[in-house]
Amino acid sequence: MKQRLLILSILLLSIFIPGMMAQSLPSDLLILTEDYPPFNYMDNGTLKGISVDFLESTFNHMGIDIPRNSINILPWAEAYNTTLTRNNTLLFTTGRISQREDQFLWAGPIISDTKVLWGTTKNDSSISSDIHSYRIVAIRNDTGISMAEHAGVNPNQITEVSSPEQAIRMIENGTTDAWSYGELSGQSMINRYADDPESFKPVMNIGAIDEYFAFNKNTDPEFVDEFNNTISNLKINRSETGSSEYEQIIYKYKPVECAESDITTKMVTDLVNSTSDALSQNTPDTLKQINAKVAPYKDPVIPGLYVFVYALNGTNMADAGNPDIIGRNMSGKGDVTGTMFRDEMLKGAVDHGTGWVHYVFSHPTLSGIFQKESYFNLTTGSDGIQYVVISGRYTPCA
Numbered sequence: 001m002k003q004r005l006l007i008l009s010i011l012l013l014s015i016f017i018p019g020m021m022a023q024s025l026p027s028d029l030l031i032l033t034e035d036y037p038p039f040n041y042m043d044n045g046t047l048k049g050i051s052v053d054f055l056e057s058t059f060n061h062m063g064i065d066i067p068r069n070s071i072n073i074l075p076w077a078e079a080y081n082t083t084l085t086r087n088n089t090l091l092f093t094t095g096r097i098s099q100r101e102d103q104f105l106w107a108g109p110i111i112s113d114t115k116v117l118w119g120t121t122k123n124d125s126s127i128s129s130d131i132h133s134y135r136i137v138a139i140r141n142d143t144g145i146s147m148a149e150h151a152g153v154n155p156n157q158i159t160e161v162s163s164p165e166q167a168i169r170m171i172e173n174g175t176t177d178a179w180s181y182g183e184l185s186g187q188s189m190i191n192r193y194a195d196d197p198e199s200f201k202p203v204m205n206i207g208a209i210d211e212y213f214a215f216n217k218n219t220d221p222e223f224v225d226e227f228n229n230t231i232s233n234l235k236i237n238r239s240e241t242g243s244s245e246y247e248q249i250i251y252k253y254k255p256v257e258c259a260e261s262d263i264t265t266k267m268v269t270d271l272v273n274s275t276s277d278a279l280s281q282n283t284p285d286t287l288k289q290i291n292a293k294v295a296p297y298k299d300p301v302i303p304g305l306y307v308f309v310y311a312l313n314g315t316n317m318a319d320a321g322n323p324d325i326i327g328r329n330m331s332g333k334g335d336v337t338g339t340m341f342r343d344e345m346l347k348g349a350v351d352h353g354t355g356w357v358h359y360v361f362s363h364p365t366l367s368g369i370f371q372k373e374s375y376f377n378l379t380t381g382s383d384g385i386q387y388v389v390i391s392g393r394y395t396p397c398a
Contacts, residue, residue, distance in 0.1 A: 026088035032079040077140040094214035095143035107228040108212035111367040116202035117178040144180035151206040164189040242333025263393035276379035283381035290318035349378035371395040
């Protein structure tokens with residue numbers, strides 16, 4: 001371990017970092033992770049995953065080059081305890097829960113991670129009906145422990161082990177009934193280690209947590225703030241391609257999801273129609289209020305309900321939800337799947353006046369890529385110019 005620290009310190013000291021970036025980077029920064037696909041894992045000798053790509057992109061935008069082979073992959077408990085005790089240490093992917101809140105400095109979130117109890121086909125119904133009496137296995141220092149307890153598992157019934165392989169073996173040999181772990185990563189580990197992967201299934205969903213980059217508390221807070229601000233920008237900046245780097249990274253590893261919504265189609269159409277009326281009466285003032293994100297153009301309670309306005313040439317004239325693209329021409333720039341939804345809206349407005357377009361987009365309060373639908377309306381402003389007024393909602397799960 002000491003040799004790893006020395007090697008990484010030398011690597012970091014040799015990195016050229018322009019301007020102020022060199023002053024903020026801890027010279028002995030140690031980066032730790034675990035094997036937890038699809039967030040961080042080895043593939044043919046190369047470290048990959050959502051969190052790995054996001055970390056690399058964040059550092060690149062800060063002017064920092066961190067070789068992937070300088071990131072240490074350790075058993076979770078070892079990596080976790082090292083981050084608690086060693087200054088200038090970064091650990092990912094780390095669930096942010098109340099018990100950990102004051103133990104680290106946080107940057108993120110990266111993504112939401114669903115936790116489940118993994119069992120086998122022979123015990124799934126009984127676990128769902130009587131979770132209190134069942135024996136649960138979890139990884140030491142993992143959020144699966146607290147999530148299982150919160151779901152009603154007796155803490156005395158939880159056995160802690162150091163690796164997913166040990167947990168899977170315990171279920172197979174009958175010494176435990178279920179494994180508390182991430183749904184996506186658990187499936188990957190079961191496919192890798194189980195004698196009969198088809199016999200395993202999630203028997204209970206016990207909730208979801210947001211995953212973060214966690215820094216030792218004694219890491220320079222200015223560096224952590226800079227890191228966190230860069231993450232935020234990567235999530236919202238769509239000016240170059242139409243989709244953010246965050247969306248592009250998530251889409252490589254994770255399928256598009258659906259999200260239950262408090263926004264109805266009537267709320268969307270009402271907002272578009274009222275905004276269209278306001279534009280027809282006073283275009284300059286309405287565009288200014290939209291960009292200021294004032295109600296009703298951005299709902300103060302439901303962050304996903306907002307309005308945006310395009311000129312017919314594809315220039316974003318006002319946007320209460322995505323201020324980074326205001327004033328930019330977004331014609332020919334699609335979502336992460338390549339759907340040119342903005343162009344479809346503009347063409348639909350010219351051809352039909354109103355309509356709906358379907359595409360995918362990141363969510364203001366959930367992490368991931370979600371199905372979305374938006375309603376558009378062609379209107380003429382008080383300045384005599386035609387505009388396309390748009391609002392949308394995330395498509396609910398069927």
